[in-house]
Amino acid sequence: MKVEMFNFDLPEELIAQVPLENRTSSRLMVLDKQTGEIKHEIFKNITEYLREGDCLVLNDTKVLPARLLGSKPDTGAKIEVLLLKQIEGDKWETLIKPAKRVKIGTEITFGNGKLKAVCVGEEEHGGRLLEFSYEGIFYEVLDALGKMPLPPYIKEQLEDQDRYQTVFAKERGSAAAPTAGLHFTEDLLDEIKDKGVKIAFITLHVGLGTFRPVSVENIDDHEMHSEFYRVTEETASMLNEVKQQGGRIISVGTTSTRTLETIAAANDGKFAAGNGWTDIFIFPGYTFKAINGMITNFHLPMSTLIMLVSALAGREHVLNAYKEAVSERYRFFSFGDAMLIL
Structure with a gap:
């Protein structure tokens, strides 16, 4: 068919x-x-x-408000992270834009350092494994910093x-x-x-x-x-x-x-x-x-x-x-x- x-x-x-x-x-x-x-x-x-x-x-x-906007602390380059799946503990499978800027060992910070991540793996489909560090409860930090991952065909911001x-x-x-x-x-x-x-x-x-x-x-x-x-x-x-x-x-x-x-x-x-x-x-x-x-x-x-x-x-x-x-x-x-x- x-x-x-x-x-x-x-x-x-x-x-x-x-x-x-x-x-x-x-x-x-x-x-x-x-x-x-x-x-x-x-x-x-x-x-x-x-x-x-x-x-x-x-x-x-x-x-999950799984869309995170961060930057590389060494260069200030803007990085967008989309959480896909929790692997274990604070390790997550993610999609990153632009992915070419994030290699194993790359650090990313979000919300003036309230949330930090380091790339610990690269996936075949272009995804990245990130390990996060933070104080408190991860989902509370995510609620404060994350945005809804709206489908690609929705161009408007959700109020x-x-x-x-x-x-x-x-x-x-x-x-x-x-x-x-x-x-x-x-x-x-x-x-x-x-x-x-x-x-x-x-x-x-x-x-x-x-x-x-x-x-x-x-x-x-x-x-x-x-x-x-x-x-x-x-x-x-x-x-x-x-x-x-x-x-x-x-x-x-x-x-x-x-x-x-x-x-x-x-x-x-x-x-x-x-x-x-x-x-x-x-x-x-x-x-x-x-x-x-x-x-x-x-x-x-x-x-x-x-x-x-x-x-x-x-x-x-x-x-x-x-x-x-x-x-x-x-x-x-x-x-x-x-x-x-x-």
């Missing part, structure tokens, strides 16, 4: 640069995965499409950093937000619970691989990035109970979907507690074992995310829905509008 089969024309002005003032006021396209029928809604009305006995699965990962966090964000570790969850407020979640819909939480720490373009011609040749996930006993039990009683499992976002499908694939369609790394790549032809529906944003052309959505609702249905979204001037990507697939 060719990657080009998931391309579509997207005017640049439809890429949302800032979040809406009210999280629940974004638009919601409702797509019937069987027929391809489309309805246009407002996100706050999503409760009308949920039923008692359903379960909504949310990713409670929290985005309120909390708007790139879900209201239920809890487990620190993501390089990007699980953006389908940005549409929810505490009040809307309470309204959903009052309807008899269960709310379950999983954790998947989103990596920057989410934004990397697919660089091969054939889907089968694409190597998926790996991300850490965790599912608790409480969540696994809830999901198994919902499934046994005939309720629908509706994942919020591609991250929740990939986590649930990874767990179900390893347990004959059932759910079990556990943690690990997933590199599952879902594209048309995949048989879903965990979910019945999904809430998601509108994704980049030829991305692994639009391929996943196409696996659930069918490529033709999805591309037709995207064509209509463009025609109706929906807002795309992280701060954009949402789609409910049932």
